[in-house]
Amino acid sequence: MSVSASPTTVTARLLPGKPVAEKILTEVAEQVAALRAAGVTPALATVLVGDDDASAGYIRIKQRQAAELGFASPHVHLPASASQQDLHRVLADFNADPGVHGVLVQHPIPGHLDYDRALDVLDPDKDVDGMHPVNMGRLALGLPGPLPCTPAGIEALLAYHGVPVSGREVVILGRGATLGRPLAMLLAQKRPTANAAVTVVHTGVADWPRYTRRAEILVAAAGVPGIVRPEHVRPGAVVVGGGVRYEGRRLLPDVDESCAEVAGAITPRVGGVGPTTVAMLFRNAVRAAQRAVGQG
Ligand SMILES: Nc1nc2c(c(=O)[nH]1)N[C@@H](CN(C=O)c1ccc(C(=O)N[C@@H](CCC(=O)O)C(=O)O)cc1)CN2
Numbered sequence: 369m370s371v372s373a374s375p376t377t378v379t380a381r382l383l384p385g386k387p388v389a390e391k392i393l394t395e396v397a398e399q400v401a402a403l404r405a406a407g408v409t410p411a412l413a414t415v416l417v418g419d420d421d422a423s424a425g426y427i428r429i430k431q432r433q434a435a436e437l438g439f440a441s442p443h444v445h446l447p448a449s450a451s452q453q454d455l456h457r458v459l460a461d462f463n464a465d466p467g468v469h470g471v472l473v474q475h476p477i478p479g480h481l482d483y484d485r486a487l488d489v490l491d492p493d494k495d496v497d498g499m500h501p502v503n504m505g506r507l508a509l510g511l512p513g514p515l516p517c518t519p520a521g522i523e524a525l526l527a528y529h530g531v532p533v534s535g536r537e538v539v540i541l542g543r544g545a546t547l548g549r550p551l552a553m554l555l556a557q558k559r560p561t562a563n564a565a566v567t568v569v570h571t572g573v574a575d576w577p578r579y580t581r582r583a584e585i586l587v588a589a590a591g592v593p594g595i596v597r598p599e600h601v602r603p604g605a606v607v608v609g610g611g612v613r614y615e616g617r618r619l620l621p622d623v624d625e626s627c628a629e630v631a632g633a634i635t636p637r638v639g640g641v642g643p644t645t646v647a648m649l650f651r652n653a654v655r656a657a658q659r660a661v662g663q664g
Pocket residue numbers: 426472473474475476497517618619637638639640641642643644645646
């Protein structure tokens with residue numbers, strides 16, 4: 369964690385995401401090996417629209433990881449001028465290709481395009497980001513399906529580090545479709561690693577700190593850099609920095625590093641929730657391949 373470079377006095381235990389991601393990816397590699405032994409090469413297709421440097425970088429990271437794990441990773445790069453129909457055509461082609469088991473459209477896409485409409489075109493069973501409306505519905509109903517990667521990564525991170533969640537008060541600051549809302553549904557489910565009393569609050573609530581200050585586990589999911597400060601944290605609480613904003617490749621987290629002075633445990637700014645998100649992507653992808661060939 370970069371707190372060592374700041375004057376912050378760290379008292380909180382760190383909750384790194386890297387060992388969590390490594391454990392998940394080791395399991396994924398074993399499942400990939402089993403698929404390949406049965407003659408199936410799992411394939412995770414990626415779609416990049418436009419020339420955003422950061423997005424191109426994340427696609428490269430995913431392709432490198434895919435190769436290490438034994439996935440095929442067909443890739444389509446559409447120009448920034450691509451139309452909604454161009455994007456839909458690419459997705460329809462991947463839907464129709466039985467050799468492609470998972471598909472992701474790297475976010476953000478150019479402003480004239482509608483990400484949600486594109487997601488709607490994607491086969492929900494190939495949606496490895498777990499963001500298709502059908503998969504959100506499955507999550508809401510507690511049915512099996514690909515889970516949104518960052519929420520699933522946060523549940524795994526807390527479980528890995530032995531942070532009890534069941535019966536505890538979790539407050540999520542932020543209600544976005546990629547993190548706050550699905551995480552609330554996930555952590556409220558009846559499972560030993562969930563089963564929490566979950567409150568979702570957002571920055572449009574004038575007195576939001578009243579909620580965050582009572583959290584035993586506080587998840588920042590607002591996408592507002594530095595919004596969570598020590599005075600918003602209950603002493604000894606577990607603080608999870610899920611929300612980030614990207615400025616190019618620079619990651620600006622919601623949680624100010626000085627929160628480590630008050631929290632009992634905290635995710636590091638770098639190597640916290642991020643690596644678990646990528647690991648969950650591959651977990652979703654290998655499961656999609658297993659389902660497609662009847663191994664799931
Ligand atoms: N289709 C998707 N688009 C985007 C997603 C996504 O999950 N699906 N998430 C982000 C980008 N992203 C993956 O695509 C991603 C970004 C960053 C990390 C990460 O692990 N970051 C590191 C390093 C941070 C730093 O150097 O400052 C960390 O958190 O430790 C993983 C995934 C937007 N688009």
